[in-house]
Amino acid sequence: MSKKLDRSVIKSAAAVKELSQGELQKMAHEGTKEAVEKIRKYVEAEKDFEKKSYAEMALEECEVFYYQPRNEKEEEDFLLSELIRRKENYIDDLMMKIEGIESEIEKLMLEKKVHEKVLSSHKNKKEEWKYNWMQDFVTMEENKLGEIRDELAYDEAWVVEAKKIITTARYRNMPKRHLEHYDFNVDDGYENEHDCDCDDDEDCCDCLT
Structure with a gap:
């Protein structure tokens, strides 16, 4: 009996758009909740080691801005x-x-x-x-x-x-x-x-x- 692929998983993975270094850098400097979530999802989905490593650095930088105390x-x-x-x-x-x-x-x-x-x-x-x-x-x-x-x-x-x-x-x-x-x-x-x-x-x- 063949198992059917979970199309929701495939759709979710496909929905994560590849981000260029320029896009990652821009979002990192935005430091918003949306930027953090977007980069985090990309890090989880990316398989290429170098791209993933760069995205992880961008995520850390984005988090610095996002979590910085404001008062x-x-x-x-x-x-x-x-x-x-x-x-x-x-x-x-x-x-x-x-x-x-x-x-x-x-x-x-x-x-x-x-x-x-x-x-x-x-x-x-x-x-x-x-x-x-x-x-x-x-x-x-x-x-x-x-x-x-x-x-x-x-x-x-x-x-x-x-x-x-x-x-x-x-x-x-x-x-x-x-x-x-x-x-x-x-x-x-x-x-x-x-x-x-x-x-x-x-x-x-x-x-x-």
Whole structure:
């Protein structure tokens, strides 16, 4: 049984007109919502590597003009968008830490089973070996897990409320990659948390952690 081609897909692809470098440059300088969408669709449809690369550069330039803050409130929303981006990245890190601790607890519990078998099979060594595994190992990890989960819950709530404050419509769906081009000169403790200004990373405690 032959499958019919989805004509709507073909029609959609055909509807994306090839744009010359001149047209791309012109739209990039327009910096409008329509220009951003038109270039973005062209980037998605273009198969030629060089043409696609040029269109991607035009898209970035167009986005610079489009997302540029135009008043004090937009400047606040723009900065808040960056803080949200950083917080969401930090949330991802916390979730990875939680997964790591949960795996560690699972490993410790498995080690406990083996430890009990060892003590059972070597009764003459029970007193000498009994501290090779202790419940404190699990308790420490569980305490860390609780602290991180609490921090995660707060940060997720923070992001929800922060997004409500943003009233500039075009910032609500602004690509995160766009914000990465800017130096906001804001130290929130989330970006580069392990960076160190020292010149010798062999003797610096911060560099070794």
